[in-house]
Amino acid sequence: xxxxxxxxxxxxxxxxxxxxxxxxxxxxxxxxxxxxxxxxxxxxxxxxxxxxxxxxxxxxxxxxxxxxxxxxxxxxxxxxxxxxxxxxxxxxxxxxxxxxxxxxxxxxxxxxxxxxxxxxxxxxxxxxxxxxxxxxxxxxxxxxxxxxxxxxxxxxxxxxxxxxxxxxxxxxxxxxxxxxxxxxxxxxxxxxxxxxxxxxxxxxxxxxxxxxxxxxxxxxxxxxxxxxxxxxxxxxxxxxxxxxxxxxxxxxxxxxxxxxxxxxxxxxxxxxxxxxxxxxxxxxxxxxxxxxxxxxxxxxxxxxxxxxx
Amino acid sequence: xxxxxxxxxxxxxxxxxxxxxxxxxxxxxxxxxxxxxxxxxxxxxxxxxxxxxxxxxxxxxxxxxxxxxxxxxxxxxxxxxxxxxxxxxxxxxxxxxxxxxxxxxxxxxxxxxxxxxxxxxxxxxxxxxxxxxxxxxxxxxxxxxxxxxxxxxxxxxxxxxxxxxxxxxxxxxxxxxxxxxxxxxxxxxxxxxxxxxxxxxxxxxxxxxxxxxxxxxxxxxxxxxxxxxxxxxxxxxxxxxxxxxxxxxxxxxxxxxxxxxxxxxxxxxxxxxxxxxxxxxxxxxxxxxxxxxxxxxxxxxxxxxxxxxxxxxxxxxxxxxxxxxxxxxxxxxxxxxxxxxxxxxxxxxxx
Numbered sequence: 001x002x003x004x005x006x007x008x009x010x011x012x013x014x015x016x017x018x019x020x021x022x023x024x025x026x027x028x029x030x031x032x033x034x035x036x037x038x039x040x041x042x043x044x045x046x047x048x049x050x051x052x053x054x055x056x057x058x059x060x061x062x063x064x065x066x067x068x069x070x071x072x073x074x075x076x077x078x079x080x081x082x083x084x085x086x087x088x089x090x091x092x093x094x095x096x097x098x099x100x101x102x103x104x105x106x107x108x109x110x111x112x113x114x115x116x117x118x119x120x121x122x123x124x125x126x127x128x129x130x131x132x133x134x135x136x137x138x139x140x141x142x143x144x145x146x147x148x149x150x151x152x153x154x155x156x157x158x159x160x161x162x163x164x165x166x167x168x169x170x171x172x173x174x175x176x177x178x179x180x181x182x183x184x185x186x187x188x189x190x191x192x193x194x195x196x197x198x199x200x201x202x203x204x205x206x207x208x209x210x211x212x213x214x215x216x217x218x219x220x221x222x223x224x225x226x227x228x229x230x231x232x233x234x235x236x237x238x239x240x241x242x243x244x245x246x247x248x249x250x251x252x253x254x255x256x257x258x259x260x261x262x263x264x265x266x267x268x269x270x271x272x273x274x275x276x277x278x279x280x281x282x283x284x285x286x287x288x289x290x291x292x293x294x295x296x297x298x299x300x301x302x303x304x305x306x307x308x309x
Numbered sequence: 310x311x312x313x314x315x316x317x318x319x320x321x322x323x324x325x326x327x328x329x330x331x332x333x334x335x336x337x338x339x340x341x342x343x344x345x346x347x348x349x350x351x352x353x354x355x356x357x358x359x360x361x362x363x364x365x366x367x368x369x370x371x372x373x374x375x376x377x378x379x380x381x382x383x384x385x386x387x388x389x390x391x392x393x394x395x396x397x398x399x400x401x402x403x404x405x406x407x408x409x410x411x412x413x414x415x416x417x418x419x420x421x422x423x424x425x426x427x428x429x430x431x432x433x434x435x436x437x438x439x440x441x442x443x444x445x446x447x448x449x450x451x452x453x454x455x456x457x458x459x460x461x462x463x464x465x466x467x468x469x470x471x472x473x474x475x476x477x478x479x480x481x482x483x484x485x486x487x488x489x490x491x492x493x494x495x496x497x498x499x500x501x502x503x504x505x506x507x508x509x510x511x512x513x514x515x516x517x518x519x520x521x522x523x524x525x526x527x528x529x530x531x532x533x534x535x536x537x538x539x540x541x542x543x544x545x546x547x548x549x550x551x552x553x554x555x556x557x558x559x560x561x562x563x564x565x566x567x568x569x570x571x572x573x574x575x576x577x578x579x580x581x582x583x584x585x586x587x588x589x590x591x592x593x594x595x596x597x598x599x600x601x602x603x604x605x606x607x608x609x610x611x612x613x614x615x616x617x618x619x620x621x622x623x624x625x626x627x628x629x630x631x632x633x634x635x636x637x638x639x640x641x642x643x644x645x646x647x648x649x650x651x652x653x654x655x656x657x658x659x660x
């Protein structure tokens with residue numbers, strides 16, 4: 001559905017997209033992950049043919065992007081990062097306005113607007129202007145304005161920024177429903193837990209480059225840290241960190257509050273080896289948890305920095 | 310969505326905006342009130358039928374005879390004094406181009422100015438017959454004689470250009486490099502020509518409505534008859550509205566400046582043009598601009614509009630009516646063309 005190949009976009013000296021490539025298939029939710037300023041929004045704007053790019057190719061629905069191609073535009077929806085709604089129009093009017101940019105027929109539009117209002121749960125607020133809505137409800141309205149015309153391909157740029165937990169869950173469930181309806185969603189975020197929960201595949205971006213892509217499993221396989229074990233001991237031992245780092249297959253040991261966070265390479269018996277170490281040294285542990293590498297670990301290892309740096 | 314639905318939404322957006330009402334209605338009404346207080350007892354009417362007596366064989370006889378708004382009668386000084394006492398004539402020209410009056414007033418001021426102007430023309434060596442009193446004398450000097458009228462006409466010229474605000478608002482909100490709503494709009498297949506048409510129609514509806522309200526207040530509430538030629542004046546105002554909207558659309562396109570800042574700058578710009586066209590009294594326009602920077606008055610659409618409204622309503626003179634309409638249409642055509650060409654530029658270097 002989308003093929004982006006070696007796209008370069010410069011703003012004077014700054015390279016916003018550096019030979020950026022990625023693709024998305026029909027019915028997928030693809031996450032574009034990266035810190036603020038990594039080029040996610042620029043990539044979307046290039047795909048939407050809003051931004052001129054310096055080199056590379058972009059195809060959507062098998063056709064090169066072209067700002068004059070209204071047939072392609074008709075099949076695309078956009079939920080921008082900033083709220084793009086009219087303060088002076090109420091919920092219904094806002095959705096009707098944006099839906100009207102795509103749908104001429106007033107009866108069909110009315111039906112679609114009603115469906116969008118139901119979809120985002122704003123029926124009670126249909127006569128409210130945005131000023132009377134909470135931040136979360138405004139975000140839902142922002143989404144409704146982008147999806148009312150039922151696009152096959154939807155670009156959602158950080159749709160859950162500054163949203164309360166209830167609205168965030170509502171939005172995430174909505175995105176899942178859209179996928180169930182067969183729509184393709186390009187979802188940018190810097191909330192890794194959202195991406196893990198939502199996306200079929202992810203593209204990790206840093207400084208305008210695609211530094212890794214794949215499913216969570218594929219990304220986990222691609223890095224050296226495969227497992228993290230957090231352990232806390234009853235008694236303090238200044239030499240404990242060093243002793244833990246000498247265990248087999250340990251990549252590194254870091255402190256996490258009063259506990260130790262041990263990063264292991266991919267091996268079968270990492271936890272068993274640690275327990276054996278604890279028993280043989282007569283140590284009493286207060287915490288012991290194990291988890292596979294998270295997206296945060298993946299991002300940290302690939303870029304050398306935390307996602308929210 | 311058809312043009313009318315789009316127009317409805319654009320009108321709704323401005324209609325609910327306090328800023329729009331303040332600048333297009335409250336502020337002009339406030340100015341109107343101030344002008345009314347400052348110019349109490351003003352009775353503006355068409356400059357016509359000033360009756361004057363003139364001594365037999367007086368050297369100005371031929372010239373005065375050519376001036377449409379002066380009714381001249383040859384008589385003796387005694388007859389003239391008697392007629393002036395009865396209020397039948399406003400003055401008597403005799404001797405060495407001297408004006409005899411028994412009271413002072415607007416007619417007497419105009420007659421005095423006419424005589425001064427004729428002497429000035431004679432002094433400069435221009436034959437009297439080559440001098441266009443309608444175009445030159447009346448436009449300049451009678452505006453000095455009736456500064457109140459100029460204030461109101463320049464105020465009306467200013468509000469006719471207030472379509473600029475809606476133009477800025479509509480265009481700024483639909484530019485992806487200025488507003489996130491613009492990204493949605495530009496990414497949609499909606500026709501730019503339809504959007505431009507709806508913007509112009511919406512702005513026109515809003516601004517004409519406020520213009521009519523202000524004119525109604527001036528004519529009905531304050532009972533000032535500024536419009537002896539109402540139809541042609543409304544024609545002028547309609548075209549001026551289009552020009553103002555076109556200017557607003559162009560300003561709305563300017564990158565990297567938000568709509569609020571553009572509106573502020575436009576308010577100052579329009580007030581500046583209005584001041585040059587007589588909003589602060591005709592002194593700036595006539596003395597400073599007309600005598601020193603003639604091209605400013607020629608190019609300033611508000612000055613042209615003020616002059617033309619004054620001439621057609623106050624003097625019944627249509628000499629430059631169509632030229633003014635042509636100039637305003639010309640400005641509007643340039644503004645709309647640039648806007649359409651810019652809107653057709655669908656991709657941006659930065660957003």
